[in-house]
Amino acid sequence: MLMTKDDIFGKVSEVLEEALGCDEDEITPGASLVADLDAESIDFLDIVFRLEKTFGTTEKPFKIDQGELFPENVMDNAEWVQDGKFTDAGMDMLRERMPHVDFSVFDADREVVRVGDLITVQSLVEFVSRKLEG
Amino acid sequence: MRWMWIDRIVEHEPGERLVAIKNTSLAEEHLHDHLPPSGDRPAMPLMPGSLIIEGMAQTAGILVGAVNDFQEKVILAKIAKAEFDYDVLPGMTLRYTATIDRIDTAGAVTKGTIEARTNDPGEGGDAWQPLGRINLMFSHIDQNMAGLEFPEENFVFGDNFMAIWGASGLVKGPGA
Structure with missing residues (x-):
């Protein structure tokens, strides 16, 4: 199944709401995770874990290596x-x-x-x- | 006071699940301060929610630490969820069940449930009742804080933890 950027944005927003405890309306495309959404270093590990779970399937795992995002x-x-x-x-x-x-x-x-x-x-x-x- | 918020490990499926119990007692000093008498209100000894979370962190932390034979320093990094349905009073027994949701070199995510037995005489006092849910995230700090050096000695899993680990009789490992 091909996901559109809008689909991905929706799922990324859900991940950020859960990981950072922020409100939906704070999550805009231009929002910086650190400066605007108050993410701390440990939150990135949480976000990576949640992205892997959200976008991975048994057939096609979504594995983010350390250092890949940043x-x-x-x-x-x-x-x-x-x-x-x-x-x-x-x-x-x-x-x-x-x-x-x-x-x-x-x-x-x-x-x-x-x-x-x-x-x-x-x-x-x-x-x-x-x-x-x- | 020793910083031990579980009394005994009662079940362990390595890499999957660990169950521990905690007995609350008025012999614990902190219950006399939480909450002390105030005005006309008598003392209300309640186990603080923060210490219930710590009990789950110790249960889940041992489960995560055991995966790598306690070589990693497993640090509680985040409380993703903590929900309690009612208060914990002296004399109750808590049962913490932690399961590993995921684990890799960087850290681990655990899910946990807590049940309580009121130990009240009469019907139902000896039955386990759901009490709450606590989901946590742990970091293997040596793998994550790039550039920062920590003592070689594993200050997370010290003698106290190894005593509980060994006393459980469920496992072979350091202290067993």
Whole structure:
């Protein structure tokens, strides 16, 4: 069964309502999980678990590997991060590893402390959509 | 006071399910403060909901920890649901049943039910009655807090837990 982006958005919204205890009307495509929906680091593990359960079936499991939604251990790499900002190489790495994310706004300041803002509701929908398409 | 909120493990299906019991008693100091007499109202000793949750966290935490022979530091990360139908009074016995919903290298999700036996003399006092439902999420912290180092020693599963684990007689493992 092919799911439309609207179907995926609906299911992602349900996952976020349960994992973050937020209201349906707070969940807009542009809402950042960290900045707008108050997600903490442990919530991402919860969200990953719930996405796997929601979109996986016995025939076709939906397994999200650690670091797949958001790359790990990037901050300590001097090639990617200098003076608290992502370098050109760092941005290339992020784009390659996070094709589900829209970097158009982030690219202007590239500050590491704001990297959490990159994960929006829409980026989760994109992530799930790309994975379901295989 | 030792931070032990279950008394005994009574059933264990490794990787699936663990059942523990907890007897409440007026010998527990905290029940005299929760709630103390106030004005004309006499004391109302009730087991705090937070400690009922802790009992489930210990039950489910042992179930999750046993999967990896207690090598992982299993930390309660999130209370996804906690519902209680009525108060727990001194003299009642609680039975916690935890099951694993999922587990992987990063952590685990558990579901739990609590039943209570009032131990009241007369009809029904010795029957288990549904009391509540508690769903939890645990993190294997060494796998998740990238860059942060924790003591090598497993401070989660210390001597107290291993004593309960061993005393259950159900398992072979550390402390058994």
